[in-house]
Amino acid sequence: MLEISKLVVAYGQATILQGVEFQVRQGEVLALLGRNGAGKSTTLKTIMGLLRPVSGHISFAGQNIDGIDPFRIARLGIGYVPEERRIFNELTVMENLEIGRQQARNGHAWSEEELFEIFPNLGGMRARRGGAMSGGEQQMLTIARTLMGNPSLVLLDEPSEGLSPLIVEQMAEAIQILKRRGITVLLAEQNLHFTEYLADDAVIMEKGRIVWSGAMKSLMADATLQARYLAV
Amino acid sequence: MILFQILTALGTASSLFLVAAGLTVIFGVTRVVNFAHGSLYMLGAYVGWVVLSHLPQTIFGFTLGCLVTAAIIGVLGVLIEICILRRLYRVPELYQLLATFGVVLIAGNVVQLLWGTRVVTLPRAAWMQATISVSGHPFPVYSVVMMVVGPLVLLALWLLFSRTRWGALVRAATEDREMVGALGIRQNILFTTVFGLGAALAGLSGALSLPQVAATSQMALSAVSDAFVIVVIGGLGSVTGAFLASVLIAVLQTFGAIIIPQYVMVAVFSVMAVVLVLRPNGLLGRAGKGGRAMGDLPKLVEGATKLVIGLGVIAFIAAALVPAFDTGYVLSIMQDALIAMLFAASLHFVMGPGGMPSFGHAAWFGIGAYGAALSASSWNLPMSESIVFGVVTASILAALVGSFMIRLSGIYLAMLTFAFAQVIWALATQMTGFTGGDNGILNLWPDGVFASPTAFYALVLALCAGGVLVLRRVLFSPFGFALRATRDASARAAASGIPVGPVRHVAFTISGGFAALSGGLFAFAKGSVFPTYINVSHSIDALIIVLLGGIQTMAAPVVGALVYTGLRDYLQAATTIWPMLLGIAIIVIVSLFPQGIGGAAEHWWARLGSRAKSKGG
Numbered sequence: 001m002l003e004i005s006k007l008v009v010a011y012g013q014a015t016i017l018q019g020v021e022f023q024v025r026q027g028e029v030l031a032l033l034g035r036n037g038a039g040k041s042t043t044l045k046t047i048m049g050l051l052r053p054v055s056g057h058i059s060f061a062g063q064n065i066d067g068i069d070p071f072r073i074a075r076l077g078i079g080y081v082p083e084e085r086r087i088f089n090e091l092t093v094m095e096n097l098e099i100g101r102q103q104a105r106n107g108h109a110w111s112e113e114e115l116f117e118i119f120p121n122l123g124g125m126r127a128r129r130g131g132a133m134s135g136g137e138q139q140m141l142t143i144a145r146t147l148m149g150n151p152s153l154v155l156l157d158e159p160s161e162g163l164s165p166l167i168v169e170q171m172a173e174a175i176q177i178l179k180r181r182g183i184t185v186l187l188a189e190q191n192l193h194f195t196e197y198l199a200d201d202a203v204i205m206e207k208g209r210i211v212w213s214g215a216m217k218s219l220m221a222d223a224t225l226q227a228r229y230l231a232v
Numbered sequence: 233m234i235l236f237q238i239l240t241a242l243g244t245a246s247s248l249f250l251v252a253a254g255l256t257v258i259f260g261v262t263r264v265v266n267f268a269h270g271s272l273y274m275l276g277a278y279v280g281w282v283v284l285s286h287l288p289q290t291i292f293g294f295t296l297g298c299l300v301t302a303a304i305i306g307v308l309g310v311l312i313e314i315c316i317l318r319r320l321y322r323v324p325e326l327y328q329l330l331a332t333f334g335v336v337l338i339a340g341n342v343v344q345l346l347w348g349t350r351v352v353t354l355p356r357a358a359w360m361q362a363t364i365s366v367s368g369h370p371f372p373v374y375s376v377v378m379m380v381v382g383p384l385v386l387l388a389l390w391l392l393f394s395r396t397r398w399g400a401l402v403r404a405a406t407e408d409r410e411m412v413g414a415l416g417i418r419q420n421i422l423f424t425t426v427f428g429l430g431a432a433l434a435g436l437s438g439a440l441s442l443p444q445v446a447a448t449s450q451m452a453l454s455a456v457s458d459a460f461v462i463v464v465i466g467g468l469g470s471v472t473g474a475f476l477a478s479v480l481i482a483v484l485q486t487f488g489a490i491i492i493p494q495y496v497m498v499a500v501f502s503v504m505a506v507v508l509v510l511r512p513n514g515l516l517g518r519a520g521k522g523g524r525a526m527g528d529l530p531k532l533v534e535g536a537t538k539l540v541i542g543l544g545v546i547a548f549i550a551a552a553l554v555p556a557f558d559t560g561y562v563l564s565i566m567q568d569a570l571i572a573m574l575f576a577a578s579l580h581f582v583m584g585p586g587g588m589p590s591f592g593h594a595a596w597f598g599i600g601a602y603g604a605a606l607s608a609s610s611w612n613l614p615m616s617e618s619i620v621f622g623v624v625t626a627s628i629l630a631a632l633v634g635s636f637m638i639r640l641s642g643i644y645l646a647m648l649t650f651a652f653a654q655v656i657w658a659l660a661t662q663m664t665g666f667t668g669g670d671n672g673i674l675n676l677w678p679d680g681v682f683a684s685p686t687a688f689y690a691l692v693l694a695l696c697a698g699g700v701l702v703l704r705r706v707l708f709s710p711f712g713f714a715l716r717a718t719r720d721a722s723a724r725a726a727a728s729g730i731p732v733g734p735v736r737h738v739a740f741t742i743s744g745g746f747a748a749l750s751g752g753l754f755a756f757a758k759g760s761v762f763p764t765y766i767n768v769s770h771s772i773d774a775l776i777i778v779l780l781g782g783i784q785t786m787a788a789p790v791v792g793a794l795v796y797t798g799l800r801d802y803l804q805a806a807t808t809i810w811p812m813l814l815g816i817a818i819i820v821i822v823s824l825f826p827q828g829i830g831g832a833a834e835h836w837w838a839r840l841g842s843r844a845k846s847k848g849g
């Protein structure tokens with residue numbers, strides 16, 4: 001569903017992604033793993049159109065999307081949950097969700113009530129300002145806001161970062177629900193254990209290159225591989 | 233009596249608020265500081281005059297006319313956004329500002345062509361003069377209408393922003409417009425509608441004020457200056473803040489005009505300074521919103537290539553040879569260009585490497601010029617000493633004013649410098665006993681060894697070229713590196729032991745001193761000083777020179793001064809629509825060379841170089 005080939009991305013003079021290649025299949029959860037600074041967030045931002053690649057191609061559902069505007073990419077059905085969450089602090093929970101609203105896709109449109117079932121905490125604070133929410137609540141709100149756009153592919157950037165075990169558990173459940181609903185997920189993570197039971201496949205990134213790809217199971221079985229590329 | 237004044241002040245507050253609200257909303261969403269906002273207010277007054285003259289002189293006719301005017305100016309704003317600004321959202325903020333100044337020039341010229349320098353007034357209709365009684369005092373209906381318009385518009389905007397999806401989008405985009413885009417919102421439409429709304433409010437204000445403020449071609453800059461002050465005091469992007477600040481400023485202006493008529497501007501500026509020192513983001517502004525540095529200014533290019541040095545030497549020799557050929561017109565043009573070069577170099581120093589943008593650099597130029605002129609005419613100081621006096625005065629003032637200015641950065645600093653220049657300008661025009669007001673100070677001529685035009689030219693050449701070289705030298709000294717470190721990473725610079733505040737303070741003072749030197753020379757080059765030296769347009773001249781030259785290039789002031797003074801002088805001589813042509817030229821140049829001419833030339837040169845290399849290799 002998403003194909004990335006020979007992707008090169010730079011910040012000014014510094015080339016960060018040096019020819020990244022991988023694919024995400026329809027309906028799967030793919031873990032994009034790597035240590036700090038490997039280039040995971042940069043990859044997601046580039047897919048979303050927030051960074052322009054120097055070269056390389058990204059195609060989504062058979063259509064070339066590199067170099068087009070983020071809002072068009074979003075309307076094609078890619079949702080983005082940034083690492084920094086980027087909740088609108090001045091807006092209420094309901095307003096945050098409203099900003100995310102887009103047309104229905106494949107006959108289905110997420111409603112606020114449906115989302116509050118997945119994230120019950122949010123339902124109890126509809127009029128709360130985004131800036132007055134805890135980190136975990138904000139993380140839930142970002143995912144819910146993205147779902148309001150009815151994406152068929154969701155880019156999740158480290159949703160477990162800095163959260164308490166209980167909330168991490170809820171995040172994992174939420175991702176399971178997405179998967180059951182047939183939403184494809186690209187999950188950037190450092191936390192191998194968080195992805196263990198969620199992801200079908202994994203790719204490992206180091207210094208802007210994909211250094212390994214395969215089934216999640218085989219990664220879990222290979223302790224040397226984990227020790228070499230991941231902080232475990 | 234007091235009550236009457238308060239009501240008058242509230243009426244003034246309304247018209248100030250309408251302009252400032254548009255400016256602040258536009259800035260919040262698009263990050264464009266719309267210098268042309270005052271021009272939209274001015275066009276509102278002129279268009280309103282045409283519309284209202286054709287309508288019945290009733291309260292209904294007036295209301296209808298004002299709304300129609302607002303709609304017309306709103307559409308104009310939409311056109312400006314689509315045709316000009318839309319191409320510029322990716323260029324650095326200062327260049328956007330420059331483009332909106334191009335619009336200021338065009339609008340001013342259009343008004344002049346259509347209405348001349350005539351003062352256009354709208355007689356007060358009978359219903360406006362009728363009075364209603366408030367606790368026994370009679371009040372003109374018009375004042376009451378003006379008074380309620382501001383709160384009404386505030387309420388309407390509040391409803392619009394808090395109750396509609398569009399309003400939520402505007403607030404979201406004010407916080408994080410990139411994220412709004414990533415959620416599938418087409419920003420263009422949002423930006424265009426916001427710009428249209430802001431323009432409509434400015435137009436409405438222009439039309440509403442007609443019965444008490446005559447339309448003149450000067451009103452654009454004073455309106456935008458007031459609006460800057462209000463928006464900064466209120467907090468960038470905050471509509472409610474703008475309302476509070478409008479009331480504050482209107483009260484100051486109304487009562488100041490009674491108590492200390494000549495110092496109203498000073499009072500306003502002082503209040504603004506106090507507010508900003510206490511609350512650097514304004515009354516209701518949020519940290520990190522507008523205080524953000526002038527964004528992505530490119531880094532300063534290190535050192536000069538042999539080619540540039542060679543060209544510089546050739547240019548200097550050519551300049552030195554000018555008196556051999558002509559001691560009249562060409563000499564005086566060269567003199568102007570040299571002085572403009574030093575003036576611009578002093579701005580470049582503080583704004584490029586120093587990262588402290590100034591919209592009011594002419595203040596220092598003017599203080600240098602007036603300091604020299606006053607000491608020469610009142611104390612009969614010889615020319616050299618009076619120029620030194622001007623420079624010393626300006627440096628001391630810069631050190632004083634700088635002590636709080638350097639706490640600010642980005643747009644806030646730029647607007648504060650702008651307002652400071654307005655204060656100096658107001659003092660120069662209003663303290664007629666001291667400065668001669670608009671008549672200026674005349675009969676200043678070089679004396680002693682510099683009495684002959686050639687000798688004076690030699691002095692100008694030596695001081696201007698020397699001044700530029702000194703500034704350059706300072707930039708490559710350890711102090712200069714420290715300065716650039718404070719610009720590029722203020723926190724990191726502080727952590728590595730650089731005294732950020734003092735470094736910025738010294739740079740600010742040096743810059744003021746060199747600007748004053750150029751002002752002092754100019755006073756004697758022209759034989760007179762006038763308040764026009766401190767005009768906004770003179771500050772903008774320097775800004776244009778630096779930005780056209782390319783802020784990241786050391787040669788910027790030199791290249792920019794030559795291109796800009798050349799272009800302007802040529803156009804001025806050739807046609808009466810020169811402001812319009814200049815405005816269009818600025819917009820075109822900004823769209824084509826978002827890094828300035830110098831930056832573009834360097835880019836091409838680097839490309840040529842690499843191509844030559846790849847061919848050779």
Ligand SMILES: Nc1ncnc2c1ncn2[C@@H]1O[C@H](COP(=O)(O)OP(=O)(O)OP(=O)(O)O)[C@@H](O)[C@H]1O
Nearest residue numbers: 011014016034035036037038039040041042043190
């Ligand atoms: N705005 C930027 N400007 C310059 N370099 C950047 C910028 N953002 C990231 N980088 C650099 O790009 C590299 C990759 O960063 P990226 O954020 O993609 O890593 P990551 O894999 O997401 O790391 P983490 O797990 O810490 O989030 C890093 O070396 C980082 O320093």
Ligand SMILES: [Mg+2]
Nearest residue numbers: 040041042083
């Ligand atoms: Mg990251």
